[in-house]
Amino acid sequence: MxxxxxxxxxxxxxxxxxxxxxxxxxxxxxxxxxxxxxxxxxxxxxxxxxxxxxxxxxxxxxxxxxxxxxxxxxxxxxxxxxxxxxxxxxxxxxxxxxxxxxxxxxxxxxxxxxxxxxxxxxxxxxxxxxxxxxxxxxxxxxxxxxxxxxxxxxxxxxxxxxxxxxxxxxxxxxxxxxxxxxxxxxxxxxxxxxxxxxxxxxxxxxxxxxxxxxxxxxxxxxxxxxxxxxxxxxxxxxxKMKVSMSMKLAMRDISNKKLRTFFYILISSIGIMGIALIISVIQGFGEKISNYENDTLANYPIVINKVYNNFIYNTKSSNKNAQTEDELDLNKDEDAIYPYDSNENNTEYKNKITQEYIQYIKNMDNDLFSAISYESQVNMNILKKDEDGKISVLDTSSVNLSSYPEDYGDGKYLEKNYDLLYGYYPTDKNDIVLVVDEYNRLDRNILNALGINYKGNEKIEFDKLVGKEYKVILNNQFYEKQGNYFYINSSEENLNKLYNSKEAITISITGILRSKKSNNLSDLPQGISYSNELCNYYIEDCQKSEIVKYQQNSDYNVITGQTFKSKKDKEGIIDEISGVNILSSINQSVTKNQMLSSLGASFLPSCITIYPKDFESKNDIIEYLDKYNKNKAEDEKVLYKDTSTTINKLSTSIMKGITIVLIVFASITFLISLITIFILTYASILERKREVCILRVLGSKKRDIVRLFNTENIIIGFLSGVLGVFMAYLFMVPMNFMLEKITDLADIAVLKIEYALVLIIISILITLIGGFIPAKIASRKDPVKFLKNEN
Ligand SMILES: Nc1ncnc2c1ncn2[C@@H]1O[C@H](COP(=O)(O)OP(=O)(O)OP(=O)(O)O)[C@@H](O)[C@H]1O
The missing domain is CATH 3.40.50.300 (P-loop containing nucleotide triphosphate hydrolases)
Known part of the structure; x- marks a missing residue:
């Protein structure tokens, strides 16, 4: 034998x-x-x-x-x-x-x-x-x-x-x-x-x-x-140990050590509860935000601005004198303006808002929007006085004239979207403001056109600019008639007379503004911005002016005598109504529309604001606007800004931040659960050394031992998951109460049933992972050593 x-x-x-x-x-x-x-x-x-x-x-x-x-x-x-x-x-x-x-x-x-x-x-x-x-x-x-x-x-x-x-x-x-x-x-x-x-x-x-x-x-x-x-x-x-056997052994062990198992399950379930609460908050906030988007953000307008400023600055300049990024940051704290060449490092895009485009907007389905507002801008006749007292005509095309809306949504536009660096926000229709870029810079062309004296890259103190006055001259004073033509009498004597006449409207820079850092709704281009009221007053007067009436009835340019270009001739001149001032109308071929607008007869929309009816209409409007740009050359496209997306981006990034913090917490909880389970399973193994060794003596394979502990861990993981999810649902009640107190949002934390089920599976996986190494250790226990010590 x-x-x-x-x-x-x-x-x-x-x-x-x-x-x-x-x-x-x-x-x-x-x-x-x-x-x-x-x-x-x-x-x-x-x-x-x-x-x-x-x-x-x-x-x-x-x-x-x-x-x-x-x-x-x-x-x-x-x-x-x-x-x-x-x-x-x-x-x-x-x-x-x-x-x-x-x-x-x-x-x-x-x-x-x-x-x-x-x-x-x-x-x-x-x-x-x-x-x-x-x-x-x-x-x-x-x-x-x-x-x-x-x-x-x-x-x-x-x-x-x-x-x-x-x-x-x-x-x-x-x-x-x-x-x-x-x-x-x-x-x-x-x-x-x-x-x-x-x-x-x-x-x-x-x-x-x-x-x-x-x-x-x-x-x-x-x-x-x-x-x-x-x-x-x-x-x-x-x-081979059957699953039913390992199940029975595991269940027996669990029911035999009820208190120990209860604490084991309780500790593991706390981790799951933590993860469940974190998920419920993330999910709940996410839903609240998307509801908010649908309900509230739908009312945020789509803005088509003369200058599409997406705030991308290429600070790497080929110019040796250009400031570095760090230097630019320092500018922000100074009470001064820095002259710079915008062409070098600015990616401002000038939208060509044409009659055709305005018509396109007007043709849009009326059911899509609740309102469309047009911010007007007009080519004004402005005289400036240099530091040496010389009077000259201000080149309005160089100073980036724009008008700011009085009210915008639920408050004053300038106060809401711009920081006042110096002076005060405008209070009168004749108050104008100077808008600088995010680094307190202003284009040299603007500074030159405004008649500001400065040397090279030297900074210009704010007080040198605030208080500076200009004179707006109405058409009837500005243009003199001679036969069938009009001309600007730019003799020094006449300009002096106009500048000092009592009809001249004095406008003065009252404040220097910079876009609020966090606010992407600030759309004014850098340069001079005036009130809508002044603009409307000026247009009204211009429309009654002699030159405009004369021009309306003439087929030739009443200043140059040239015939007009057709709306869109072979040379590709676009009937763009913004961006053409009287000086350019004199120097180049223009259309009649352009001539009239340069005389201030029609307003130039510097900004079109469309208020969508709801979230879906907003998407339809965007689709409609995109359709216009389709197949258009790059510089002919009209770029718009969807302010709700801007805010949405903001809320998404906030949400991302919150999610990252919560995920870190969840990971820590997960890790703690894992370590706890490892320790508890290991302790259980030490306790069950006898059982493991007897099973081995009786012919159980190492694999059977691992399976035995895995079965027990699956049961514990399942119970922990169920308890964790149950506790999470319980805790959500006071948590939602607290969150509502803080945020005014009701029922933020919500845990969908499918997530709860996934969490129970995760709980099983955690206990399996946490218990795997101890189970392996158990399976390798040498029964001989145990028996020798015991006997
Ligand atoms: N796992 C082990 N590691 C080291 N030495 C061991 C081990 N197992 C047995 N020995 C040694 O081998 C020798 C024989 O041991 P064994 O246990 O077989 O003797 P025994 O006759 O059964 O003794 P007892 O009647 O006391 O159980 C002893 O000197 C013992 O110390």
Whole structure:
């Protein structure tokens, strides 16, 4: 049956080699009761463990049924332990939280028998050892003698060929010892029983053969086997713990340690609750924002401005004198303006707002918008006085004239969108403001046209500009008629007279403004901006002026005498009504419309503001505006600004910020959960060392052990997830109450049911991940070390 050929086994402890077995050669019959005697440390247990496949020898071979085990894999050894060997230990090694029946069934649980067969076999074994009546009890209610009977039943249940018993009566009184020995003799009568004992009387009474060990060697064998062993097939059925078994073991462990498991679940669920609350806030805020977009932002207008300023500055300049970005930042704190060449590093785009475009806007479906407003701008006749007192006509095309709206949505436009750097916001229709760029800079052309004296790149103090006056001259004074033509009398004497006349309107720079940093709705180009009121007053007067009336009735330019260009001739002159002033009308070919607008007869829309009815109409309007630009050359496109998108971008970036912070929190929570689960699973493993080792002795594979812990972790993960989600729903009530107090938004935190389900799955995954390494550690626990320490 069994043969040991020259078996050597040694251990290295503290640097020295300890020989446990020193060349053991023994043969065993298929059926005999062998007792192993020997002093402590003589190698008896090591010998038993090698036969039982719990330890491997260093040298030699264990032959089973004539077959060498040298090539056995771990899996072969597991099957061998489960099907061929039954173990009985001095301290019984029962699993305390399982019933007697379940303890016995554990050994058959790894076989491929049906549930009923396993049950029947276990009951039959318990019946044989006379303990069937207690099978529903756990081991804690049994006497030592009864516990050993259970252990015998467990060793018997698989009907193994070999029974290995390590001092089975070591913990029993003499009466119980005799009972147990009688029982063993009876139930194992046709098997090979190898029993280690310290008791020579028992050995003599029950054994058919006594082998005595000393210092790892056999010194006596009362009934050695001489003949050769016949070769037989060893049946090594594959062992595998069924899912139902690992589920049962896990459930038993959980229900047995209710309080511990409850705290375990509670701690893990706090992490899940944290993540659930974070998700609910992110999701809730996201929804609130999109509702806000639909409800509120829909009312934000689409703005088509003469100057499309998207605030992109290329600060890398080829000009050596140009300021670096850091220097530019310093400008902001100064009470001064910095002259610069805008062409070099500015990407302002000038929209060509033509009659055709205005008509296109007018043709838009009226149902899409609630209102369209046109901010007017007009070419004014303005005189300036240089520092040396010389009067001249101001080139309005160079100063970027624009008009600012009085009211804009829910407040004063300038106050809302511009910082006052110096002076005061306009209070009168004749007050004008100077708009600088975000670095306090102003284009040289504007400064030159305004008649400001400065040297090179030297800064200009604000007080030099604020208070500066200009004179607006109405058409009837500005143009003199001669026959069928009009001309500007630009003699020094006449300009002086006009400048000082009482009809001249004095306009003065009252303040210097800069776009608010966070506000992208500020659309005024840098330069001079005047009130809409002044603009309307001027247009009204111009329309009544003689030159305009004359021009309206003439087919030629009343100043130059030239014929007009057609609306769009071969040279591609566009009938653009903005951006043409009287000086350019004189110097180049213009259309009649352009001439009239340069005379101030028609207003030039410097800004068209469209207020969409709702969010969907806004998209339709945008589509309509985009359609105009389709197939147009780059410089002919009219660019618009969707202010709601600007605000939306702002809220999206705020949301992004909040999300990142919350995700960091969620990650920390996740990590803490993971570490907690790791620690708790590890603690559970330490606690369940006995169970793990017994399962291994009974033939469970390492994989089965991992699966056992994984099953338990899945159950805990699931319960933690459910509890975490439930607590999150509970916490959401006070949290929403608090958030409503702070933000005025009701029911911010919402957790959709599908997210809750995903969180439960995440919880299972967390516990699986957190418990994976401890489960692996558990599966690698050496049952031999445990048994040696326990016995
Ligand atoms: N895991 C181990 N590591 C180191 N040394 C070991 C280990 N297992 C056994 N030994 C040593 O090997 C020798 C044989 O030990 P073994 O337990 O087999 O003896 P034993 O006869 O069963 O003793 P006892 O009756 O006290 O259980 C002893 O000297 C022991 O210290």
């Amino acid at each position: 069994l043969q040991l050929k020259n078996i050597y086994k040694s251990y290295i402890t503290g640097g020295s080699r300890q020989i446990a077995l020193d060349g053991i050669n023994l043969k065993f019959r298929e059926s005999e009761f062998v007792t192993i005697l020997g002093a402590s440390g003589s190698g008896k247990t090591t010998f038993l463990n090698i036969i039982g496949g719990l330890e491997r020898c260093d040298k030699g071979d264990l032959i089973i049924n004539g077959k060498s085990t040298k090539e056995f894999s771990d899996s072969n050894w597991d099957s061998y332990r489960n099907t061929t060997v039954g173990f009985i230990f001095k301290n019984y090694n029962l699993i305390p939280h399982l019933s007697i029946l379940e303890n016995v069934k554990l050994a058959v649980s790894l076989n491929c028998l049906s549930k009923q067969e396993k049950q029947d076999k276990a009951i039959e074994a318990l019946n044989k050892v006379g303990i069937k009546d207690y099978m529903r009890k756990t081991s804690e209610y049994l006497s030592k003698d009864e516990m050993q009977r259970v252990a015998i039943a467990r060793a018997l249940v698989n009907n193994p060929k070999i029974i290995l018993a390590d001092e089975p009566t070591g913990n029993l009184d003499s009466k119980s010892s005799i009972e147990i020995m009688d029982l063993m003799k009876e139930v194992f009568k046709d098997k090979l029983v190898i029993m280690v004992t310290q008791n020579p009387i028992i050995a003599k009474k029950y054994a058919t053969r006594i082998i005595t060990f000393r210092d790892g060697e056999v010194i006596e064998d009362t009934n050695p086997l001489k003949e050769e062993l016949s070769q037989k097939e060893i049946c090594l059925n594959k062992t």
